[in-house]
Amino acid sequence: MISYEEKNKILSAVCIEEVIGDFVELKKSGLNYRGLSPFSEEKNPSFIVSPIKKIWKDFSSGKGGDVINFLMEHERLNYVESLRYLAHKYHIDINEKVGGISFNEKDRKRKQQEKILYLMQDYAKNFFVHQLFLTQEGKKNGLCYLINKRGFKMDVIKSFELGYAPVSWTSLTRNALKKGFKLQQLISSGLTSYRRSNYFDCFRQRIMFPIHNLSGKIIGFGGRNIDDTSRYAKYINSSESSIFKKGEMLYGLFQSKRNILKENFCYVVEGYTDVMALHQSGIKNVVSSSGTALTINHLRLIKKFTNNIVIFYDGDYSGIQATLKLIETILDHHMNLRIVFLPDGEDPDSISKKYSHTSIRSVLIKNSYHFISFQQKIYEKFYLDDPINKSCFTMKILNGLSKIGNVFQKVFFLQEAAKILNLRKEFLISELYKMQRKKQNLQKKKESLMQKIPVKRQERKKNCLFKQDGSPLLLIEKKIIKLILIYGHKKLKKEGGTITIGEKLLQFFQKKKQTIRFLSKKHEHLFSTVCSHTKNKKSLLDGKNNEPVHSLSTWNLKKMGFSYDEDHIEQYLDDLLLRYQSLYISHIIKQKMDHYIMNKNSDRKFFLKTIMDLTHLKNEILKKLHRYV
Incomplete structure (x- = not known):
């Protein structure tokens, strides 16, 4: 948390036109500034920034707000991250708190180390x-390799800030030590190694690819060996540190994030040069996992900007195998997946050289497939007329279908799968049902095993507020319980008087009683217990010892903390309830879908109308949350 005083200190120092001017080219227009919208394609500028009012408005997309809103919309930062960004830009030291507790000396020391x-x-x-640019060795080895051998243009080389590590064993380390850096710091940064009382540079005779975080700071490097006959590895990366974790960063995301937002989809490729080659061809919504498998953290990063992902790996055997492994992971995270498959075994680098700027987009669109069509092409290429492999192929498709949460997509993909596999749709539905039942049985076994765990261990798990729960609905229910326990007595303004948070929550669930109720019986019981005290006008906490009532004692209040500002608690509450309604409707849609699949004689028209009505209701809620697309 950042205190109210710290927040005002930051915002009072901010010039909104300076901050937005870092991302949008602004021109003076009377008292205001004007520029092209960063959120849509337009030729006439309709993006206005008012320095006097300290607000901005984009008339082409309808978005607007203060400088914090801009950073949240454009850079996909959260509220606290936006304040940190502004504090860093204007050189303001802030004293952050976590759960109301100030950072201790250890935390300050860690932040200082990260700064270094x-x-x-x-x-x-x-x-x-x-x-690379100013030494004979760099020009001869580095620039010659990039321009003549790889075909990169100077503007692309400069925009990605490429460099060259000389052949010398200690060149970088010696220069850094002269500048005042400590040897231990250089070792911990992954730039220097130390062995047998000698230090030496980690990167030598390599093209250097700086890796940026979302705000543009360099967190590490990838080095490409320019000698393909060398016994050394073709690519090496910086060792992991507190600022560089390979499984949590994507190469090219900093350079591509605006285009990903505009295009509303993201290409994922394998290597550094693949990203650069596509950028040079005009495809600028592209990132790379830098030689590692795409992780859950990678997908979360992409989801900040788009829910649509296109895998574009090399067309060789290893690239195809890597793509096949990713399908279920991506579908499991409810992302819309397409896969580029080029039958000639080409890769992003070769395809960018083969086609012109005007034709490459249409080639990629023409050769991109949904996951079922892609798996069909792989089957036809490698495993045709093999019954065993065909059965494995079928199971892979069913596994993918079981991950899809969107009702309409699941129905349409089932129809597509039935055509491709030449199997009856009812058979696929039956097998899908068996698969889901098997998963449910496994879950029940896990739960029965949990019941055999000693009571003390179970109690520890119950009291752990940060335990990962499978359902987002259950997580929000826990947040609602925490909110009413800690802030239930807090008064909010309303027309004609005031209302407490506890009363507002009670009114919400009484009003929605026929359509919405807690999934967890434990949460429902806790909520009812708290509400009964509210009705009797008793404090949620006992006034004598400031401890919760006995029936709520399993909730350890000492460990309850909220990462939002108390000044925004009403907005937080409203957003929480809207999110809960949205997820609850998704839950009902899924139940309706499961019921329809299992009951073959269901009225199809009635089912589709019900789903459409529920989807419309959900979209109305998402509009209020500003997440409607």
């Missing part, structure tokens, strides 16, 4: 760039 790491990475980037 960022400085070292930035110094190394400048050193590598200097070597």
